[in-house]
């Protein structure tokens with residue numbers, strides 16, 4: 001339950017609930033109350049002193065079984081809520097729903113398409129793909145958790161003149177054995193070499209090779225399919241490590257025969273105009289450059305394929321929303337695309353959402369350069385896992401299955417690093433920071449889970465239901481955090497912002513650790529206090545596990 005909202009709705013001040021809720025704070029000294037409304041900013045409005053306003057509101061506030069006490073102290077209106085009631089209902093719900101705590105069926109019968117990762121065939125899968133892959137993967141699970149049918153789409157970059165170049169390069173310098181062995185790296189090397197060495201004549205040959213793919217030439221298509229399968233085999237291994245899955249791999253090529261009807265419709269609606277030989281939709285009235293549908297040579301573009309894809313998805317999936325998890329560099333592309341669909345009179349244009357995110361770079365080097373110096377995502381993951389192994393071996397030499405734990409910790413650190421900040425921010429990934437046991441990291445959260453696990457293990461059996469004792473502030477803060485989890489999930493979905501859940505994890509882990517350090521759990525003074533604290537510990541483990549799982553991060557039992 002959102003207590004601020006609940007309290008604000010009952011304050012008889014004649015002000016908007018949202019404004020009041022935003023003003024309510026948690027007092028630093030909990031003896032004053034669980035929540036407080038500072039009345040200073042209302043003094044001007046009511047032409048009275050904050051102290052008088054607080055007193056007046058206190059005398060008229062309707063206390064109930066949730067908000068049990070209201071007091072005015074020096075310009076603040078303080079509220080006390082029924083802590084025991086909160087603890088009882090929260091623990092019971094977590095114990096009942098377990099790994100489904102935080103889920104809902106609000107999305108029942110609705111579909112959300114999520115276009116993410118969307119790799120380019122025969123090109124490096126580099127650190128620039130990290131955010132789209134893990135953000136999209138998290139949104140996929142979050143929407144699924146809320147009862148939606150989530151459709152994960154990998155809109156492959158599998159169409160374009162670069163495949164003609166690749167075929168030329170392969171025929172010139174490549175051989176089957178080497179490429180089989182070197183996989184995507186060998187393919188990429190060929191492509192880079194072509195870019196570096198291509199002459200006028202080779203470019204012409206590449207164009208011809210592309211035309212051959214287009215016209216269904218068997219050899220050219222066999223080569224293309226081979227490059228494609230090498231790329232997919234490679235990325236699928238990474239997806240597995242990152243716990244990422246897709247329902248569709250329909251890429252750009254898939255839409256080649258689905259563009260014509262859409263282009264026809266643009267024509268019929270009078271939206272297509274000629275400009276320097278090209279067919280475009282004029283977007284000048286909307287302050288945007290023209291959206292090019294067909295080049296002067298009649299070739300389609302990235303945008304044309306996206307246009308066809310949007311119509312296809314609407315028809316096949318009848319989505320309530322279609323998300324495109326793509327870097328902010330493509331802001332204009334999506335603004336244009338959505339505008340064109342709106343101009344075509346499609347009411348669902350408003351359901352298309354560009355979920356834009358910032359750049360990821362490494363602390364010790366640039367992200368990608370044109371001439372092939374790229375940071376492969378696989379290398380970042382492997383390096384992080386190796387570092388995690390070294391840290392674990394030092395901290396806990398006795399730990400069994402170190403390798404497995406290091407994989408969970410290392411992969412988690414990479415994922416969490418990309419999800420912790422507001423998605424639009426550029427981030428600089430640092431191995432040391434990401435693997436800091438005391439930082440705002442997944443390792444910290446995982447370690448907290450291992451700690452909770454170890455307490456529970458040592459406790460043995462304990463009373464499941466029992467009298468709830470008076471809560472101290474540490475217990476109360478933790479309980480409140482656990483009660484807030486369903487709201488965090490909703491907010492992450494509503495704002496397309498998994499960072500809400502990542503931050504929730506760190507915040508809740510901090511509250512647990514405060515509770516763990518300040519309150520005796522196993523050696524509590526009374527049996528009912530011990531039982532309650534153990535329930536709270538187990539509930540924390542459940543909630544943190546659910547939260548990390550939504551982000552695609554595993555939880556080792558021991559660390």
Ligand code: ARG
Nearest residue numbers: 115118119120155157306326
């Ligand atoms: N393959 C594209 C790229 O790497 C991303 C595709 C995003 N999805 C889309 N429907 N345009 O830039």
